[in-house]
Amino acid sequence: MSKPLMAETHTHKPNGGPAVAGAVVLGVETSCDDTAAALVRRRPDGSAEILSNAVWTDHDDHAAFGGVVPEIAARSHVERLDHVIARALDEAGMAVADIDAVAATAGPGLIGGVMVGLTAGKAIAMAGAVPLIPVNHLEGHALTVRMTDRAQFPFLLLLISGGHTQLLWVRGLGDYRRLGATIDDAAGEAFDKTAKLLGLGQPGGPRVESAATGGRADRYDLPEPLKTRAGCDFSFSGLKTAVREIAERMADETGRMAGQDVADLAASFQHAAARHLAQRTGNAMDAASVEDGAGRLVVAGGVAANCAIKSMLSSLCECKGWRLIAPPAKYCTDNAAMIAWAGAERLAAGMAPDFDDALAFAPRARWPLAPPPEGRAIGGGRKGPKA
Numbered sequence: 001m002s003k004p005l006m007a008e009t010h011t012h013k014p015n016g017g018p019a020v021a022g023a024v025v026l027g028v029e030t031s032c033d034d035t036a037a038a039l040v041r042r043r044p045d046g047s048a049e050i051l052s053n054a055v056w057t058d059h060d061d062h063a064a065f066g067g068v069v070p071e072i073a074a075r076s077h078v079e080r081l082d083h084v085i086a087r088a089l090d091e092a093g094m095a096v097a098d099i100d101a102v103a104a105t106a107g108p109g110l111i112g113g114v115m116v117g118l119t120a121g122k123a124i125a126m127a128g129a130v131p132l133i134p135v136n137h138l139e140g141h142a143l144t145v146r147m148t149d150r151a152q153f154p155f156l157l158l159l160i161s162g163g164h165t166q167l168l169w170v171r172g173l174g175d176y177r178r179l180g181a182t183i184d185d186a187a188g189e190a191f192d193k194t195a196k197l198l199g200l201g202q203p204g205g206p207r208v209e210s211a212a213t214g215g216r217a218d219r220y221d222l223p224e225p226l227k228t229r230a231g232c233d234f235s236f237s238g239l240k241t242a243v244r245e246i247a248e249r250m251a252d253e254t255g256r257m258a259g260q261d262v263a264d265l266a267a268s269f270q271h272a273a274a275r276h277l278a279q280r281t282g283n284a285m286d287a288a289s290v291e292d293g294a295g296r297l298v299v300a301g302g303v304a305a306n307c308a309i310k311s312m313l314s315s316l317c318e319c320k321g322w323r324l325i326a327p328p329a330k331y332c333t334d335n336a337a338m339i340a341w342a343g344a345e346r347l348a349a350g351m352a353p354d355f356d357d358a359l360a361f362a363p364r365a366r367w368p369l370a371p372p373p374e375g376r377a378i379g380g381g382r383k384g385p386k387a
């Protein structure tokens with residue numbers, strides 16, 4: 001199949017390279033349990049207009065199993081994606097004919113879900129004869145602040161989600177250097193497991209955060225992971241074990257902790273997790289060189305919605321004379337606006353793949369943004385070894 005014709009709104013860069021300005025991009029996100037679609041316009045000056053942002057999440061689907069079940073998630077995406085895309089179009093007051101390009105998450109994530117979203121993206125791009133951009137979900141998180149806050153490159157990125165915890169230098173579009181990552185669990189995974197141990201249900205992160213309100217963060221003495229080890233790697237498994245031991249020790253006759261004890265342990269865990277994230281991020285800041293373009297710290301991913309973590313990072317930045325940039329909470333957790341935006345950035349930069357290559361693009365369960373630093377092992381996590 002030949003490359004589709006560019007829509008009328010497309011313009012060309014003065015240097016003659018094919019580029020698109022003022023493009024409306026449909027984003028599709030299905031890499032975990034959220035079924036999401038959004039329409040985002042990237043204006044010629046690089047600013048964003050989020051025309052719609054539809055997300056369908058049903059934690060009840062997975063509640064009985066204590067976590068996301070890949071097969072259930074994939075089936076839900078099949079059933080819901082059409083409706084979610086229709087809602088995104090409707091909210092924006094647009095039709096498929098108004099879309100200049102389609103961007104779909106092509107990985108990393110649960111493979112069944114990624115297949116559903118990417119296949120739908122391919123079908124819409126073919127039907128509308130518009131470009132298709134397969135997007136790395138992590139790049140979606142990484143570039144969100146350029147959509148919400150017009151953040152400029154380069155910046156230090158702390159990416160904290162349910163499947164990933166890493167520190168990267170983001171030097172430009174598609175130009176990422178990894179400084180460190182978790183050697184065991186991801187930060188979000190630790191929040192989810194803590195919620196389970198405290199009987200708070202899922203999604204764990206927001207439940208732990210609200211349980212921690214009114215709790216005493218200094219009540220339980222939790223370990224400081226990797227305290228004696230320099231560098232930018234993370235570890236959450238020791239914290240998780242410590243929380244489990246306390247929860248077992250403090251359990252009442254029903255086998256669970258209750259009342260103020262829950263609030264205090266949630267607050268103590270949240271504080272310890274925030275302290276660890278800030279400590280490792282501080283190491284990365286201290287190692288930043290002039291050419292890294294020091295001065296901007298971006299936090300992204302679902303866990304970046306946590307106010308205690310943002311406040312600890314904000315103090316760190318104040319101490320070091322840096323600026324903290326965090327997207328609004330609804331663009332921290334999985335959404336399709338960030339996928340549409342990553343696609344729009346690639347399109348505008350002339351980095352969208354040839355149409356035939358995009359159609360042939362295979363979904364990826366694993367897709368690192370950048371390789372690990374020399375000699376460093378890749379850590380594990382809920383979705384297997386982490387990117």
Ligand code: KG4
Nearest residue numbers: 161162163188205206302303305306333334
């Ligand atoms: O980015 P995301 O929506 O999905 C992945 O790409 O993994 O992140 C989901 C993770 C979950 O582990 C969830 O518990 C956590 O982000 N999370 C939070 C908060 N909101 C979501 N963790 C701590 N505090 C929150 N407020």
Ligand code: ZN
Nearest residue numbers: 161301302334
């Ligand atoms: Zn995510």
